[in-house]
Amino acid sequence: MSELLESLVAKANAPLTNPEMNRTVGDGSPRFELYHFALSLCSQKVRVCLAEKGVTYLAHDINLQIPLLGNYDPAYVQLRLEADPGVGFASAYTGRSSVATEGFDPAVVPTLVDHAAGRVVVDSVEICRYIDAVADPDGSLTPPELATEIAAEIAIVDDTPHVAVFYGAHPDLDFRPERIRRGMPGVHDRKLAKIRAARELVASDQRLAAAYDAKIAKEEAGKLHVMSAGRMRASVNEILTIVRDLDRRLDDGRTWICGEQFTLADVFWAVSLFRLKWLGMSFAWAGGHTLNRAVRPAVAGYGERLFERPEFCAAVINWPGIPSTEYVSDHYGQQ
Numbered sequence: 001m002s003e004l005l006e007s008l009v010a011k012a013n014a015p016l017t018n019p020e021m022n023r024t025v026g027d028g029s030p031r032f033e034l035y036h037f038a039l040s041l042c043s044q045k046v047r048v049c050l051a052e053k054g055v056t057y058l059a060h061d062i063n064l065q066i067p068l069l070g071n072y073d074p075a076y077v078q079l080r081l082e083a084d085p086g087v088g089f090a091s092a093y094t095g096r097s098s099v100a101t102e103g104f105d106p107a108v109v110p111t112l113v114d115h116a117a118g119r120v121v122v123d124s125v126e127i128c129r130y131i132d133a134v135a136d137p138d139g140s141l142t143p144p145e146l147a148t149e150i151a152a153e154i155a156i157v158d159d160t161p162h163v164a165v166f167y168g169a170h171p172d173l174d175f176r177p178e179r180i181r182r183g184m185p186g187v188h189d190r191k192l193a194k195i196r197a198a199r200e201l202v203a204s205d206q207r208l209a210a211a212y213d214a215k216i217a218k219e220e221a222g223k224l225h226v227m228s229a230g231r232m233r234a235s236v237n238e239i240l241t242i243v244r245d246l247d248r249r250l251d252d253g254r255t256w257i258c259g260e261q262f263t264l265a266d267v268f269w270a271v272s273l274f275r276l277k278w279l280g281m282s283f284a285w286a287g288g289h290t291l292n293r294a295v296r297p298a299v300a301g302y303g304e305r306l307f308e309r310p311e312f313c314a315a316v317i318n319w320p321g322i323p324s325t326e327y328v329s330d331h332y333g334q335q
């Protein structure tokens with residue numbers, strides 16, 4: 001690894017000293033370092049991918065919660081700027097977290113460092129593809145004959161407005177778990193205060209300052225999105241349509257989304273469907289709800305198969321620091 005990258009990693013790692021939050025997952029000496037957060041959807045995709053591939057990594061749990069917000073630390077943002085996602089900074093907001101639709105957010109998790117290749121990789125889609133290609137290529141989660149189909153499924157998950165329904169409420173019915181409803185009011189303002197304070201620290205560095213300016217614009221737009229009844233209703237409806245269409249694709253009785261072989265697309269769907277369930281949106285397939293009456297049985301069965309995989313349980317359900325909610329207590333025994 002270059003001296004520059006080594007020094008960027010050392011600076012980003014300086015505040016990360018809690019051994020429980022900074023630990024090796026797996027056996028042997030890790031080739032990869034992953035900066036992630038227990039509850040982050042995008043981090044969960046990467047953790048499940050690493051678990052499915054059986055890869056050892058050094059996991060840094062960057063606390064995204066207020067007041068910590070370790071993802072706004074200039075040393076961490078500087079490390080992310082070493083990656084080249086090939087798009088400009090995200091500054092608008094549609095309630096999605098996709099680089100393809102939003103651009104590059106310089107102040108989020110996950111971030112992967114590959115010590116063997118001397119590379120920083122950002123964006124959960126790119127990170128998962130990268131890990132799948134370089135770690136144990138014989139156990140590929142992307143068989144070439146399914147590559148197009150897998151990419152299409154991953155794009156659907158990546159374009160789902162998960163972020164909108166986490167931060168914002170449906171205008172007629174806030175179905176989100178109690179802990180989320182209580183914690184969200186004022187969240188954008190508190191995030192913005194922290195980002196602006198960090199921006200002050202980097203004022204003399206043009207590129208870093210531009211990264212923080214974009215993040216400020218994005219969070220301001222995010223605040224408007226979740227305050228808009230029309231946009232929030234549209235985000236929920238979009239998810240209901242995505243689940244309806246998923247049910248149609250699964251309707252021929254296939255075990256996994258691309259057939260009988262478990263692939264990277266299933267990693268993405270597992271995380272997406274569990275997040276919807278965690279948030280109180282399993283009515284999208286269970287039906288019988290004011291916002292969706294129709295049952296989607298193929299998605300219900302698919303979800304059960306995904307959620308019982310040991311790799312998924314280890315990387316998401318039982319990952320330390322994932323709070324249960326009233327909607328997923330069946331996965332946590334008696335609460």
Ligand SMILES: N[C@@H](CCC(=O)N[C@@H](CS)C(=O)NCC(=O)O)C(=O)O
Binds near residue numbers: 108109
């Ligand atoms: N396209 C990126 C998006 C990453 C992203 O939006 N991460 C969220 C958590 S899932 C985050 O770190 N949010 C914190 C913030 O914006 O303050 C990816 O898939 O990795």
